[in-house]
Amino acid sequence: MKEDTRIISVCSQKGGSGKSAITIWLANCLSRENKRVLVLDADGQRTIAKLRAREIERLGEPENACEVMATDDVASVLDERYEDYDIIFLDLPRMTGPDEAVMALTFCDSLLVPIRLGDSDVLSAFEFIKAAKKMGDIRMERGFDFNIYGVQNFRQHNLRENSDIDRYAEMLDITIFEHALPNRADFMRVGTTDCPLDYTSIAEPYGAFYQEFKQRYQIL
Numbered sequence: 001m002k003e004d005t006r007i008i009s010v011c012s013q014k015g016g017s018g019k020s021a022i023t024i025w026l027a028n029c030l031s032r033e034n035k036r037v038l039v040l041d042a043d044g045q046r047t048i049a050k051l052r053a054r055e056i057e058r059l060g061e062p063e064n065a066c067e068v069m070a071t072d073d074v075a076s077v078l079d080e081r082y083e084d085y086d087i088i089f090l091d092l093p094r095m096t097g098p099d100e101a102v103m104a105l106t107f108c109d110s111l112l113v114p115i116r117l118g119d120s121d122v123l124s125a126f127e128f129i130k131a132a133k134k135m136g137d138i139r140m141e142r143g144f145d146f147n148i149y150g151v152q153n154f155r156q157h158n159l160r161e162n163s164d165i166d167r168y169a170e171m172l173d174i175t176i177f178e179h180a181l182p183n184r185a186d187f188m189r190v191g192t193t194d195c196p197l198d199y200t201s202i203a204e205p206y207g208a209f210y211q212e213f214k215q216r217y218q219i220l
């Protein structure tokens with residue numbers, strides 16, 4: 001029998017924290033390991049879906065990359081296609097209020113919150129996590145799974161935020177990935193078929209993060 005499909009959202013309060021990029025990278029790595037992966041682009045800007053459409057125009061349908069679908073009706077797509085995938089990533093717009101967070105959380109069994117270091121944004125990331133956690137508690141009271149993780153993105157040496165992270169994580173009782181994603185130019189190039197493991201300059205830090213992801217999500 002097929003295992004339950006995982007529904008994961010990489011989400012946060014801030015644009016530019018790496019939500020869409022991290023989504024695509026994880027989705028493509030997993031696709032290469034023969035997982036059936038869907039990226040559901042529910043962000044009104046359709047960043048991922050538009051990019052994929054342009055790539056298809058230029059190069060044809062990709063092989064061995066995640067599937068991408070755009071929708072405003074997440075519930076219906078999940079209803080119809082849930083069984084067809086092992087992992088579904090929801091790419092959501094940045095969420096500014098608890099109402100929007102509720103909408104997303106009703107579908108997800110896990111959130112991965114990128115915490116962008118170096119732009120004094122650590123505190124707002126943790127505000128978001130605090131709100132998300134409350135919604136998660138409601139989900140769990142109803143008997144559903146729910147996990148929330150933080151991942152440090154754009155990490156550089158010698159930033160004050162580096163040391164704040166642990167303090168906040170302990171305060172909120174959430175798990176921050178041990179392996180951070182560093183700030184590197186090669187992470188700036190994102191196509192929807194890209195996989196960071198292909199770039200020697202970033203394969204190592206990315207690989208460590210990816211292995212941790214699989215271990216935490218018990219993806220074999």
Ligand SMILES: Nc1ncnc2c1ncn2[C@@H]1O[C@H](COP(=O)(O)OP(=O)(O)O)[C@@H](O)[C@H]1O
Nearest residue numbers: 015016017018019020021154182183184187188
């Ligand atoms: N660790 C990183 N180092 C350098 N550039 C990054 C890193 N993570 C993401 N980026 C780049 O930052 C830009 C914004 O990321 P994106 O995923 O579009 O953010 P969001 O979806 O949160 O608005 C993209 O060009 C992406 O490639």
Ligand SMILES: [Mg+2]
Nearest residue numbers: 019020043047
């Ligand atoms: Mg985005």
